[in-house]
Amino acid sequence: MLPRVLFIFTGGTISMKIDPATGGAIPVLSGRxxxxxxxxxxxxxxxxxxxxxxxxxxxxxPAKMMELSELTRTQLARPDLDGIVITHGTDTLEETAxxxxxxxxxxxxxxxxxxxxxxxxxxxxxxxxxxxxxxxxIEPDAQQQGVFVVLNGLIHAAxxxxxxxxxxxxxxxxxxxxxxxxxxxxxxxxxxxxPRRATIDAAQVELRVDLLITYAGFDGHFIDASRExxxxxxxxxxxxxxxxxxxxxxxxxxxLAGGGTVVLSTRCAQGRVLDTYAYEGSGHxxxxxxxxxxxxxxxxxxxxxxxxxxxxxxxxxxxxxLVEQGRYRR
Numbered sequence: 001m002l003p004r005v006l007f008i009f010t011g012g013t014i015s016m017k018i019d020p021a022t023g024g025a026i027p028v029l030s031g032r033x034x035x036x037x038x039x040x041x042x043x044x045x046x047x048x049x050x051x052x053x054x055x056x057x058x059x060x061x062p063a064k065m066m067e068l069s070e071l072t073r074t075q076l077a078r079p080d081l082d083g084i085v086i087t088h089g090t091d092t093l094e095e096t097a098x099x100x101x102x103x104x105x106x107x108x109x110x111x112x113x114x115x116x117x118x119x120x121x122x123x124x125x126x127x128x129x130x131x132x133x134x135x136x137x138i139e140p141d142a143q144q145q146g147v148f149v150v151l152n153g154l155i156h157a158a159x160x161x162x163x164x165x166x167x168x169x170x171x172x173x174x175x176x177x178x179x180x181x182x183x184x185x186x187x188x189x190x191x192x193x194x195p196r197r198a199t200i201d202a203a204q205v206e207l208r209v210d211l212l213i214t215y216a217g218f219d220g221h222f223i224d225a226s227r228e229x230x231x232x233x234x235x236x237x238x239x240x241x242x243x244x245x246x247x248x249x250x251x252x253x254x255x256l257a258g259g260g261t262v263v264l265s266t267r268c269a270q271g272r273v274l275d276t277y278a279y280e281g282s283g284h285x286x287x288x289x290x291x292x293x294x295x296x297x298x299x300x301x302x303x304x305x306x307x308x309x310x311x312x313x314x315x316x317x318x319x320x321x322l323v324e325q326g327r328y329r330r
Contacts, residue, residue, distance in 0.1 A: 003082040003138045005045040006075055007031055007130075010068065011055035012089030014115035014126040025118040027054040034087070037119070037127040044131075045082075045138055057089025062205050062307060065099045076106040083109045083137030085130065090114040090171070093149065094162055098301045101147035101158035102200045102308055109142040111150045112158070116169050125152070125169055132183040139188040145180070146197050155181040157194055162298060164269075175270045176296045198305075200322055206310035209233035211303045213267050214244055220251025227254060233261045233306045236291075237299040242266050242273030242283040249281060249289075256290050261310060263323055265294040265302045272296045290316075292323040 009015065009031035016025040031049040035041060052068060072084055088096055097112040104110065111133040115126035133150040136142055147158040151172045160174035173179075181190035210226040214236060226234055234255060238244050242264045244252065256262060264286055266273050273293050275283035287293070294302035309322040 003045045004048065004080055005134060005137055006048045006050065006081055006084045007035065008050045008052050008068070008071065008084060008086045009034065010053045010086060010088050011059075012057055012087055012093075012114050013118050014087050014113070014129070015054055016118040016120075018118065018120040025120065027056060029119060031087075034119075034126060034130070037124070038131055041131060041134060044134055048081075055089060057091030057093065060089070060092045060096060062099070062207055062304075065096045065304075066205055068096065069100045069103045072100060072110060073103070073106070076108050076110075081108070083111070083142070085133045085137060086110060086112050087126075087130075088112050088114050090116065090151075090163055094158070094172075095300050095304050097147050097149050097158035097161070099205075099304045099308065102198060102305065103202070104146050105199060105201065107144045109137045109145060109148060111137045111142075111148045111155075113150050116151075116167055116171060128153075135183055135188050139190075141181075141188070141190045141193070145194050148180070150183065153183050154179045155183065155188075155190070157197075159194075159197065159297075159301070176272075198325075200305070200308040200312060202308045202311035204311040205307040206232050207307070209235065209303055209307045209310065211235045211237070211299050213237040213299065214239060214248065216245070218245045218248050220248035223248060223251035223255055227251075227258055227260060231255075231260060233263070233303075233310050235263045235265055235294070235299050235303045235306060237265045237267040238273065238283075238286075239267060241271070241276050242286070242293065243277060244281045244286065246281045249285075252286075252291070253289060261292065261306065261319055261323075262290070263292045263294050263302050263306050265297060265299045267299075292320055295324065 011027040015027040015029045019026045113129045113133040149156040149161045165171040210231045278284040
């Protein structure tokens with residue numbers, strides 16, 4: 001008996017064609033129309049289709065991500081379903097995939113997939129990516145590893161992957177730890193498995209979480225603006241190992257004193273934040289002030305993580321545990 005896989009289509013470049021009126025690509029293809037590019041997919045699995053949305057990547061919101069997450073949780077509870085493939089615009093794919101991964105409690109796999117070229121282009125990469133994603137979720141080694149991102153023949157963990165180039169086919173990379181495996185012509189190869197995976201089983205997200213990137217001369221007026229507009233959480237992409245200019249510290253203290261939660265990431269493309277340095281504004285100083293550390297998560301994912309953590313609790317010790325450790329599963 002063939003495995004049963006649900007394809008959830010949400011839009012993105014993989015659903016786009018060139019609009020003659022504007023000369024630009026827009027999402028117009030249904031799920032069935034996208035699947036029709038490769039009729040042999042039905043040889044691999046019994047396929048079900050849900051047309052969830054036709055959204056470009058920038059149109060996604062945390063509320064829509066939660067709606068998609070709830071749909072996948074409901075569907076994966078079905079004993080007859082073996083896995084899910086989700087199409088998504090690549091601009092925000094890593095954020096949606098990570099939110100679903102944090103809320104993913106089933107042993108059954110989910111694979112996110114997209115395209116860098118639209119269906120009007122001769123080198124449309126959508127069909128090959130769809131096939132690779134389908135092969136990944138029906139692979140026995142994919143069990144118990146959460147949510148994947150599968151593009152350009154590589155299998156990435158949702159927690160590690162990021163879009164590194166605006167248009168290149170190999171844009172999705174896992175810069176710190178590397179991909180989990182690859183989809184080759186004859187088989188799906190997993191080079192490693194996740195030893196542990198953070199989960200936050202929150203029923204809601206805190207929408208009032210801001211993300212700021214710091215720079216030379218950053219003085220904290222944006223932090224004050226976040227506090228004054230009602231932000232409950234703030235993610236700061238600090239410099240280097242995780243450091244801030246001293247001029248930002250008074251505003252940071254005001255945000256923390258008002259009951260806000262601050263998480264420190266780095267604007268660097270790779271590496272973890274850590275309290276290595278002990279000067280004013282350094283990681284050591286920031287930890288002493290009550291700032292939490294995002295580890296290797298980049299700013300956008302650290303924001304998703306904090307939104308779910310604040311959706312579950314406001315207790316400081318529990319927030320620190322959720323942000324810096326997570327509730328790990330294997």
